[in-house]
Amino acid sequence: MTDTASRLQLLHFARQVVEQQASAALAQLDQWIAEEERREAERRRGEQARPAPPDWLIQYGLNRTNVDAVHTGDCWAAAKSGRCHPATREQAVDALAQQVPACIHCRPDTALGVLE
Known part of the structure; x- marks a missing residue:
């Protein structure tokens, strides 16, 4: 047992x-x-x-003084550059009027109604 x-x-x-x-x-x-x-x-x-993403972005050059391009706020190319700062609609239009190139990917000039 x-x-x-x-x-x-x-x-x-x-x-x-x-x-x-x-x-x-x-x-x-x-x-x-x-x-x-x-x-x-x-x-x-x-x-x-x-915060909501900005509607417009201004891309600055490597020296941070000259302006290289204008982008829409959701542009993938702007996100990759890392040199963009938020801008108002007026600033974006002004930059385009001063011959700053529009991004060829997001075409902010078309979105703003300002064609070169």
Whole structure:
């Protein structure tokens, strides 16, 4: 009978181990879920707090003084240059009037109704 009692004790022990491991695994998953929910909420708050992109951009040269181009606010080429600053509609029109080239990709001159 000692073999049966010993086997029964081992089975109870094994069940306790599995239960503890499952509880630990669930606790870890719950922590990961909570962290991901926090990150997602922070991302949403960041998107809501982000200011609207400018309508127009002025691209400056490498020396930061001469003006190289005029872009629409969502132009992919302007985003790649990293040398653009937000501009008002009036500033963009003025730059085009001063012979600053319009971006060939986003065509701000067409969007502004100012064709060269």
